[in-house]
Amino acid sequence: MASSTNSAFRVRFAPSPTGYLHVGGARTALYCYLLARHMGGAFVLRIEDTDEERSTEESMRMQIADLEWLGLRWDEGPHPQTLKDLGPHGPYRQSQRKHLYQDYAQRLIKSGHAFYCFMTDEELEQQRKQAEASGQAQQILSPYRDRALSEAQARLARGEKAAIRFKVNPVKRDYVLNDLVRGEVVFPSDMVGDFVLIRSSGMPVYNFCCVIDDVLMQISHVYRAEEHLSNTLRQMMIYEALGAKLPQFGHLSIILGPDKQKLSKRHGATSCNEYRLNGYLPQAINNFIAMLGWSSPKGQEIMSMAEMTEQISLDRFNSSPAVFDDQKLKWVNASHLRALPDDELWTLIQPFLESAGIKVPSDTGWRHRALELMKPYMSTLADSVELFKPLARGSFQVLPEAQETLAWESSRAVVGKWMEIIQGHPKAHLSEEEFNAAQEQVKSSCQVKGKFLFMPIRVAVLGKPHGAELKILVPLLDKSELVARAQTVLNGMA
RNA sequence: GUCCCCUUCGUCUAGAGGCCUAGGACAACUCCCUUUCACGGAGUAGACACGAGUUCGAAUCUCGUAGGGGACGCCA
Numbered sequence: 001m002a003s004s005t006n007s008a009f010r011v012r013f014a015p016s017p018t019g020y021l022h023v024g025g026a027r028t029a030l031y032c033y034l035l036a037r038h039m040g041g042a043f044v045l046r047i048e049d050t051d052e053e054r055s056t057e058e059s060m061r062m063q064i065a066d067l068e069w070l071g072l073r074w075d076e077g078p079h080p081q082t083l084k085d086l087g088p089h090g091p092y093r094q095s096q097r098k099h100l101y102q103d104y105a106q107r108l109i110k111s112g113h114a115f116y117c118f119m120t121d122e123e124l125e126q127q128r129k130q131a132e133a134s135g136q137a138q139q140i141l142s143p144y145r146d147r148a149l150s151e152a153q154a155r156l157a158r159g160e161k162a163a164i165r166f167k168v169n170p171v172k173r174d175y176v177l178n179d180l181v182r183g184e185v186v187f188p189s190d191m192v193g194d195f196v197l198i199r200s201s202g203m204p205v206y207n208f209c210c211v212i213d214d215v216l217m218q219i220s221h222v223y224r225a226e227e228h229l230s231n232t233l234r235q236m237m238i239y240e241a242l243g244a245k246l247p248q249f250g251h252l253s254i255i256l257g258p259d260k261q262k263l264s265k266r267h268g269a270t271s272c273n274e275y276r277l278n279g280y281l282p283q284a285i286n287n288f289i290a291m292l293g294w295s296s297p298k299g300q301e302i303m304s305m306a307e308m309t310e311q312i313s314l315d316r317f318n319s320s321p322a323v324f325d326d327q328k329l330k331w332v333n334a335s336h337l338r339a340l341p342d343d344e345l346w347t348l349i350q351p352f353l354e355s356a357g358i359k360v361p362s363d364t365g366w367r368h369r370a371l372e373l374m375k376p377y378m379s380t381l382a383d384s385v386e387l388f389k390p391l392a393r394g395s396f397q398v399l400p401e402a403q404e405t406l407a408w409e410s411s412r413a414v415v416g417k418w419m420e421i422i423q424g425h426p427k428a429h430l431s432e433e434e435f436n437a438a439q440e441q442v443k444s445s446c447q448v449k450g451k452f453l454f455m456p457i458r459v460a461v462l463g464k465p466h467g468a469e470l471k472i473l474v475p476l477l478d479k480s481e482l483v484a485r486a487q488t489v490l491n492g493m494a
Numbered sequence: 495g496u497c498c499c500c501u502u503c504g505u506c507u508a509g510a511g512g513c514c515u516a517g518g519a520c521a522a523c524u525c526c527c528u529u530u531c532a533c534g535g536a537g538u539a540g541a542c543a544c545g546a547g548u549u550c551g552a553a554u555c556u557c558g559u560a561g562g563g564g565a566c567g568c569c570a
Binding site for chain 1: 501569570
């Protein structure tokens with residue numbers, strides 16, 4: 001990991017606060033964070049809340065909380081708790097930077113790169129329809145682009161509203177972008193019409209804010225989603241008009257659902273928050289989404305944040321879209337989960353057990369043994385609920401899958417004998433050895449062995465013929481509970 | 495419609511002209527471990543979208559076709 005500071009390497013993550021943080025956004029943020037740490041540069045969080053209709057303070061807080069949960073700390077941006085600006089390039093919320101955009105828009109008007117446009121919605125709609133009908137490119141060509149500035153100022157003085165549009169040079173030429181993930185991309189300049197910089201409401205538009213902020217915040221590398229690729233042409237034009245240096249761009253592929261369509265709500269969980277609620281670990285989410293479009297040069301699959309930070313580089317990103325595979329995510333999560341120290345794992349499991357109303361003994365020895373036993377069965381924290389249920393009092397039930405075992409001729413006798421032995425046991429708990437001895441007793445008394453011995457006892461303890469090792473499980477349950485369970489099974493067999 | 499991007503096993507990917515009879519991982523299947531299941535271990539099966547070209551040689555370079563995605567907003 002590069003430890004020296006590199007003030008020339010500056011990246012930003014710029015979400016718009018309209019809901020929870022999406023896994024796609026999380027991946028962009030992760031790459032930026034990792035790259036910043038690796039290069040010893042700065043990671044900036046900027047809130048793109050210029051869409052007044054959809055942006056909410058609530059969403060911003062949620063996204064900040066999600067980034068915090070993932071452990072993607074930013075060096076500059078809103079403070080995670082107080083939301084106060086952190087860093088020398090603030091404010092970091094675009095809604096608080098309007099004066100800057102206005103300022104730059106005025107400069108562009110003065111330099112002849114922008115103009116006031118008084119087109120109405122109806123006129124715009126009409127132009128669009130005409131273009132559509134004629135099969136031509138649907139670019140806006142504003143009739144106001146070459147009017148005298150004094151004329152516009154007069155109308156403005158009368159209280160009329162106008163948008164500020166960028167004046168695209170009518171002489172066609174190619175703009176060449178050297179994308180960090182896609183290589184050379186060529187855009188013909190007539191791909192776009194005179195696009196809006198500032199809405200008539202005075203609120204600037206994404207493509208404009210983005211450029212102004214990246215320039216002012218001295219962003220050197222812009223990693224963002226592929227859907228912004230064609231926006232880059234507009235942004236290149238603005239950079240050019242401003243005489244500003246272009247940052248390096250890297251357009252990351254999108255993340256798809258199992259049906260190869262862009263990942264969305266109908267595919268199930270897509271927000272980081274949902275994954276948190278479903279018992280996924282932040283380090284697992286990070287690890288998994290990192291591999292959607294990037295791969296370790298060592299071919300490593302399970303990686304810590306430190307390892308990813310060490311191995312990340314500008315140039316290993318994949319340009320083709322990736323399908324989000326829940327199965328593999330589960331495996332990654334399970335791997336990270338099993339690597340967790342027991343104390344830590346227990347702390348994480350606690351809320352899941354609590355909300356499911358599962359009460360288990362509080363002594364650490366018991367917890368330690370229980371965890372060691374259950375770990376191999378757990379792939380998410382939420383799995384602990386089903387796993388620990390059999391260890392809780394009063395939750396016992398015989399599951400349908402136990403019927404086959406119970407139907408064996410000898411099963412009734414085995415369960416009966418088992419109950420009898422436990423009932424007569426002098427202590428409240430059986431040790432592993434005592435359990436083995438009890439099992440031996442049943443064996444000789446009932447004259448059965450193998451699965452005919454083992455499975456019915458398992459059902460009498462767990463209510464099902466599968467699960468963790470009995471010799472560890474049984475000592476975790478107290479005698480009265482074991483008896484009650486055997487009795488329940490016996491009753492059910494009558 | 496116009497422009498831009500993408501295309502290696504079911505999925506994530508390795509692969510930068512000969513190291514590729516294409517490697518790894520998840521999932522599947524088989525076996526081992528285990529008096530169950532899981533964990534772990536060993537295997538099996540499974541892909542260069544298609545067609546031309548360049549080259550002694552192409553998954554890798556070029557062009558075309560097909561399919562998928564994106565942009566064309568006073569959304570981001």
